[in-house]
Amino acid sequence: MRGIRVIPYLLIAPAVLFLLVLFVVPLVQTMALAFQSDGGWNFGNFSRMANDINFNDAVTDTFEIVVIAVPLQLALALGMAMMLRHVQRGRDIVLWIWSIPLGISDLAAGLVWLAILNDRGFLNSLLFRVGLISSPQSYLTYETPIALLAAIVIAELWRATAIVLVIIVAGVQLVPKEYAEAADVFGATPWQRFIRITLPLLKPSIQTALILRTVLAFEMFAMVLSLGGRNFPVLVSEAFNWEYAQQDYGVAAAYAVVVMLVSLAATLVYLGALRSPPDAR
Amino acid sequence: MRKTLFLSGIGVLCAWTLVPLYLIALGAVGGSALVDSWPKPFWPTSLSMRTLIDFMHIDGVWSATLSSVEAAVLCMAFSILLGVPAGYALARFRFHGGTAFRLMILLTRAFPVAILALPLTVGFIRLGLYDTALGVSLIHTALALPFAVLVSASLFQAVPREFEEAAWVFGCSRLRAFRHVVLPLVLPGIAATSIFAFVISWNEVFAASVLTVRHKTLTAYLLSVLSESPLQVQFAGGFVLIIPSVLFIFLVRKHLFAMWGIANR
Numbered sequence: 001m002r003g004i005r006v007i008p009y010l011l012i013a014p015a016v017l018f019l020l021v022l023f024v025v026p027l028v029q030t031m032a033l034a035f036q037s038d039g040g041w042n043f044g045n046f047s048r049m050a051n052d053i054n055f056n057d058a059v060t061d062t063f064e065i066v067v068i069a070v071p072l073q074l075a076l077a078l079g080m081a082m083m084l085r086h087v088q089r090g091r092d093i094v095l096w097i098w099s100i101p102l103g104i105s106d107l108a109a110g111l112v113w114l115a116i117l118n119d120r121g122f123l124n125s126l127l128f129r130v131g132l133i134s135s136p137q138s139y140l141t142y143e144t145p146i147a148l149l150a151a152i153v154i155a156e157l158w159r160a161t162a163i164v165l166v167i168i169v170a171g172v173q174l175v176p177k178e179y180a181e182a183a184d185v186f187g188a189t190p191w192q193r194f195i196r197i198t199l200p201l202l203k204p205s206i207q208t209a210l211i212l213r214t215v216l217a218f219e220m221f222a223m224v225l226s227l228g229g230r231n232f233p234v235l236v237s238e239a240f241n242w243e244y245a246q247q248d249y250g251v252a253a254a255y256a257v258v259v260m261l262v263s264l265a266a267t268l269v270y271l272g273a274l275r276s277p278p279d280a281r
Numbered sequence: 282m283r284k285t286l287f288l289s290g291i292g293v294l295c296a297w298t299l300v301p302l303y304l305i306a307l308g309a310v311g312g313s314a315l316v317d318s319w320p321k322p323f324w325p326t327s328l329s330m331r332t333l334i335d336f337m338h339i340d341g342v343w344s345a346t347l348s349s350v351e352a353a354v355l356c357m358a359f360s361i362l363l364g365v366p367a368g369y370a371l372a373r374f375r376f377h378g379g380t381a382f383r384l385m386i387l388l389t390r391a392f393p394v395a396i397l398a399l400p401l402t403v404g405f406i407r408l409g410l411y412d413t414a415l416g417v418s419l420i421h422t423a424l425a426l427p428f429a430v431l432v433s434a435s436l437f438q439a440v441p442r443e444f445e446e447a448a449w450v451f452g453c454s455r456l457r458a459f460r461h462v463v464l465p466l467v468l469p470g471i472a473a474t475s476i477f478a479f480v481i482s483w484n485e486v487f488a489a490s491v492l493t494v495r496h497k498t499l500t501a502y503l504l505s506v507l508s509e510s511p512l513q514v515q516f517a518g519g520f521v522l523i524i525p526s527v528l529f530i531f532l533v534r535k536h537l538f539a540m541w542g543i544a545n546r
Contacts, residue, residue: 014367260392
């Protein structure tokens with residue numbers, strides 16, 4: 001029997017070792033990098049980060065995207081999942097089409113929307129043809145911050161609603177149909193049924209989707225760079241810039257630590273706010 | 282009336298997903314005249330691979346594409362080789378530290394890739410992994426592995442334990458029972474998982490950019506030339522990035538829900 005006891009440890013050992021070396025070690029190293037400057041342990045990197053002219057913009061922009069895009073994505077995905085329940089023919093193809101953006105990177109999505117939203121892009125071509133504008137308009141410059149934010153939110157909605165949708169649809173499939181039928185028997189309206197029955201039962205899926213989506217939204221940067229260049233700094237694009245262009249690893253690490261703390265905080269908030277008793281899962 | 286409204290809602294949402302894809306494809310294969318034209322036509326004036334071929338001939342693009350494929354294939358292999366055994370352990374054994382291991386795997390989601398990639402530059406230079414597809418694939422495996430572990434755990438859980446036990450009764454060794462009874466049942470799911478690992482690596486930008494200089498992956502290459510390259514190069518690049526993603530989502534569509542729905546709870 002001794003042999004059997006060892007088996008699970010042998011099976012997880014490679015994965016554990018790998019994650020120790022390529023997850024835990026770099027994590028600790030980044031934190032060490034962030035808190036070291038001028039040969040000592042201090043907050044030097046953090047104060048340099050906070051004093052940089054882009055820092056405030058990066059914080060505001062990052063939170064604006066997350067706070068606007070994530071709730072919209074959840075609402076849209078819930079709506080789509082509810083619609084899907086009533087699709088009889090062609091459900092698979094509709095679902096496939098709606099999940100396509102799941103495989104598209106934020107860089108590629110940024111380039112797609114750049115093709116649509118650039119000065120001489122498809123949106124302006126359409127507006128010109130129907131006579132709404134007479135010459136190319138710019139949306140992605142420093143002078144049009146609201147349009148730029150809207151463009152990024154739209155691109156985020158296009159790209160990342162799919163992942164929320166897939167998690168929600170998987171959750172919907174686990175909800176027994178009888179619950180909805182019982183609600184019907186008692187004369188609940190579709191809206192009451194959605195609010196009182198479906199939504200509470202979907203809580204674990206909604207929690208998962210929100211955690212995943214929020215963490216990924218905090219990480220998004222290539223889309224911002226491809227659409228707005230450096231006109232719209234976010235935390236990770238600043239980390240990238242300090243590492244890549246300025247070669248200042250300390251400040252880059254400080255940014256990474258901030259992103260990590262914000263992601264962890266969001267995860268804890270969701271875990272607390274959407275807690276469900278263990279037997280309800 | 283309600284039915285029409287409902288169907289047009291579905292149609293609008295499908296168009297919302299598909300039209301942007303159509304437009305970038307149009308930008309990439311609609312002929313090079315299209316890029317400079319104003320206002321742009323909404324259907325191709327001529328179909329031409331010119332823009333795409335020109336794009337592939339730009340110095341560095343072809344080798345970047347190869348690097349991307351190499352890193353993604355390695356990431357796929359590592360994730361499966363390391364992740365499937367761990368998933369099997371989680372599904373079939375109750376052992377000390379099993380819960381802690383699962384928790385650690387779940388927790389990895391809360392950490393941004395930026396925090397992993399930054400310090401690896403120095404270590405990778407020392408080990409000769411810096412600026413190689415192998416090095417990039419290692420960090421991508423750190424992202425894809427937790428996913429592979431959780432998904433394969435749920436795949437194995439779906440196979441009744443009795444199947445395996447019956448095989449043992451008939452004198453199969455553990456390994457033989459696994460190979461001939463369990464593996465065939467989970468293989469499609471594992472294939473889907475490996476495709477996902479490929480896509481995770483293919484799409485990743487931050488780590489790939491930070492850990493390469495001359496041997497960039499396609500995403501890293503496109504990001505580095507973003508501000509200086511003409512628009513048609515960017516559209517062609519975006520299009521090339523998207524093709525495998527769309528294909529892969531098509532291939533794994535049956536497994537999407539098993540993978541995301543169950544593994545992520």
